[in-house]
Every structure is written in C-alpha cells, then in structure tokens.
Amino acid sequence: MSVGRSTVSRNAFFAPGRHGDCDAEPGLIDFAVNVQPGPPSFVAEALRSRIDGLAAYPTDDDERRALTAVAAAHGRTVDEVLLLEGAAEGFEVLARLRPRHVALIEPSFTEPERVLRAAGARCTSVTLAPPWRVSQARVPDDADLVIVGNPTNPTSVLHPRAEILALRRPGRLVVVDEAFADLTLDPDSGVREPESLAGMLPDGVIVIRSITKTFGLAGLRAGYLLAAPETIARLSAGRRHWPLGTLALTALAACVGPVGERYAADLAVRIAEDRTHLVESLRAAGPAEAGLEVTAEPRAPYVLIRVPDGLALKEALRTRGFGVRSCANFTGLGPEYLRLAVRSPDRSAALVRAVQDVLETEGDRS
Numbered sequence: 597m598s599v600g601r602s603t604v605s606r607n608a609f610f611a612p613g614r615h616g617d618c619d620a621e622p623g624l625i626d627f628a629v630n631v632q633p634g635p636p637s638f639v640a641e642a643l644r645s646r647i648d649g650l651a652a653y654p655t656d657d658d659e660r661r662a663l664t665a666v667a668a669a670h671g672r673t674v675d676e677v678l679l680l681e682g683a684a685e686g687f688e689v690l691a692r693l694r695p696r697h698v699a700l701i702e703p704s705f706t707e708p709e710r711v712l713r714a715a716g717a718r719c720t721s722v723t724l725a726p727p728w729r730v731s732q733a734r735v736p737d738d739a740d741l742v743i744v745g746n747p748t749n750p751t752s753v754l755h756p757r758a759e760i761l762a763l764r765r766p767g768r769l770v771v772v773d774e775a776f777a778d779l780t781l782d783p784d785s786g787v788r789e790p791e792s793l794a795g796m797l798p799d800g801v802i803v804i805r806s807i808t809k810t811f812g813l814a815g816l817r818a819g820y821l822l823a824a825p826e827t828i829a830r831l832s833a834g835r836r837h838w839p840l841g842t843l844a845l846t847a848l849a850a851c852v853g854p855v856g857e858r859y860a861a862d863l864a865v866r867i868a869e870d871r872t873h874l875v876e877s878l879r880a881a882g883p884a885e886a887g888l889e890v891t892a893e894p895r896a897p898y899v900l901i902r903v904p905d906g907l908a909l910k911e912a913l914r915t916r917g918f919g920v921r922s923c924a925n926f927t928g929l930g931p932e933y934l935r936l937a938v939r940s941p942d943r944s945a946a947l948v949r950a951v952q953d954v955l956e957t958e959g960d961r962s
C-alpha cells in the first residue's frame with residue numbers, strides 16, 4: 597500500500613468542523629474512526645428481512661417494538677424514551693428546550709456545540725485540564741443545560757457518575773452523551789457500564805445513546821435519548837411524522853435486545869483486552885526522550901496519545917499506511933494529541949512498530 601504525500605495544509609487540522617473520518621483515507625489501515633466493524637450478521641439479517649417492505653411507511657408496531665426494546669434494556673418506561681436518527685440528532689433536539697445558557701464540558705465531541713450555536717443558544721466551553729476530571733469543571737451558575745460525554749471522546753476518560761450528578765442544580769438539565777458507554781467495563785469486577793446513568797435516570801438528567809459505534813451502523817443513523825416523560829414531550833413537540841425509517845427502527849430493536857446485549861458484552865471484553873495490549877505496547881514503544889505519552893486511563897474503545905509533534909507523527913504514520921485521528925481541532929487539546937482506535941492485537945502491533953520506527957528515525961535525526 598502506498599499513499600502520496602499529504603496535500604492537506606497543517607491549518608486544515610485546526611478547523612472546528614473537521615471530522616475524524618477524513619483521517620481514514622482509502623488504502624490506510626484505519627485507526628482514526630471510532631466505529632467497530634459491522635454490522636453483525638444478526639443485525640444484517642433483520643435489516644434484510646425488511647427491504648422488500650420499504651414501499652410502506654414505518655408502522656406503529658415498528659416504532660413500538662423499538663421503544664419497548666430500548667425501555668426494557670435500561671429498565672425504563674416507553675414514555676422516558678425518544679428514538680433518534682443517531683445520537684447526533686439528540687443534540688439538535690435539545691434546542692427545543694430553549695436553553696438560556698449551555699455549558700459544554702470539553703475537550704469533547706464538537707457536534708453539540710456546533711448544532712446548539714447554530715440554533716442560537718448561548719454556549720460556554722468549560723475546558724478541563726489533563727487528566728480531564730469533571731469534578732474540576734467550573735460550570736457557570738446560570739447554565740441551565742450542561743453537556744458532558746461519558747466516556748468522553750476523544751480523551752477516553754470515564755467519569756464517575758457521582759461527579760456527573762454533582763453538576764446538577766435546580767432548573768438545570770445535565771445531558772450525558774453515552775455514545776460509547778455500552779463498551780465500558782469495570783476493570784476489577786468486569787461489570788458492564790459501571791458509570792452509566794441510563795438505568796437510574798435520576799432527576800435532571802438526560803442520557804443520549806448510540807447504536808452506530810458498537811454495531812458498525814454509522815451509515816444507518818439510529819440512537820435514542822432517555823429523559824423524564826415531561827422532558828421527552830418537550831423534545832418531541834412538533835417533530836415530523838416517521839422521524840426514523842423502518843430499517844433504523846428494526847436495527848434499534850435488534851441491537852438493544854438480548855442478542856445485541858450479548859454481542860456488546862462480548863465485544864466490551866475483547867476491546868478491554870485489546871486496549872490493554874495497545875496501551876502496554878505503546879508505553880514500551882519509544883525511547884522516553886521521544887516523549888510519547890498515553891494520556892489518562894483510557895476506558896473507551898480508543899486511546900489518546902500525546903507527542904511533541906502530533907501532526908508530524910500523523911503524517912509519518914500515513915506514509916507508512918496508517919490513518920490516525922488528529923485532535924488539533926478539539927477545544928482544550930491541540931496538535932500534540934492523536935486518537936487511536938482500539939483494533940485487533942496484530943493491527944495494533946503493526947501500528948506500534950510503525951510508531952517506534954518513526955520515533956527512532958526522528959531521534960536519530962535530532
């Protein structure tokens with residue numbers, strides 16, 4: 597495999613709207629995108645079984661099945677569920693709450709800020725310093741909507757739920773983006789989703805979830821939001837008919853049902869093992885003076901690393917056949933940060949060898 601020299605200017609990596617998918621160029625081994633391979637066969641079969649019926653609009657039964665499955669998966673009632681065209685739509689519908697002041701805990705996924713600003717909401721970045729503990733967040737007192745990712749993209753930090761709950765105030769809603777929560781595990785007990793608030797749904801909390809990452813369905817657009825029934829009513833007021841298609845509803849019912857649960861549970865264990873392998877090999881990879889650091893304690897299916905010149909390492913890896921995500925455009929991070937998706941041990945070993953090669957080559961030059 598070979599790719600030419602990148603024609604992208606360094607400035608492009610700082611553009612706020614730049615999406616990580618463009619780091620996964622055709623021909624590169626993809627460590628940039630956070631979506632697992634998929635969809636798994638049980639989802640693909642469920643989708644295929646509906647293709648011939650696509651002349652019809654989605655039925656009430658399709659919607660009810662998806663709602664019931666989501667509610668059952670988290671021990672909620674159906675009036676606490678809003679089905680979404682991907683977690684990304686969840687940030688868009690928040691504008692219907694007409695927040696006075698939105699606080700965004702960052703570094704984090706940039707989409708909430710983009711869509712809420714576009715909707716005219718006043719937004720304030722509450723930028724955490726490494727190791728990015730949410731307990732350090734200085735949220736403005738008048739913020740009536742606070743958005744935090746758990747685990748956070750791209751830092752891979754999993755915040756204790758008590759620290760998230762401490763952000764609540766009277767008249768404020770705390771939105772937790774749990775797009776990657778289904779692959780989190782307690783490292784000691786192996787218990788799944790140790791910090792998720794989906795099953796508790798305490799007062800003042802909205803949880804946004806995705807099925808696109810774990811089940812390899814980013815192209816389908818499907819997710820959901822959990823909140824108190826009166827909040828769900830406000831979020832869905834004026835929503836169009838058939839917001840989700842039959843295939844998205846079918847995928848939701850399959851992914852959060854018992855087969856999907858088992859699939860995600862097995863994947864979570866494998867990802868945890870593969871992540872340990874990746875982190876240990878990265879830590880062993882470079883001479884200490886090369887300054888490669890695996891940041892914080894990664895708990896999501898990706899790892900954030902810091903090197904003195906991240907963009908140079910990214911380009912050097914690119915010419916060796918690997919695509920990694922530059923974090924230059926995340927508020928609170930910068931060009932020294934790169935995000936690596938957790939992949940199979942053999943792929944990770946190949947990436948780490950390439951990192952080592954770059955660091956040694958650079959070390960010899962200096």
Ligand SMILES: Cc1ncc(COP(=O)(O)O)c(C=O)c1O
Nearest residue numbers: 682683684705749775806808819
């Ligand atoms: C942290 C986080 N939340 C939400 C999303 C959006 O997920 P979905 O594909 O379900 O819209 C992404 C996608 O990159 C993400 O990284």
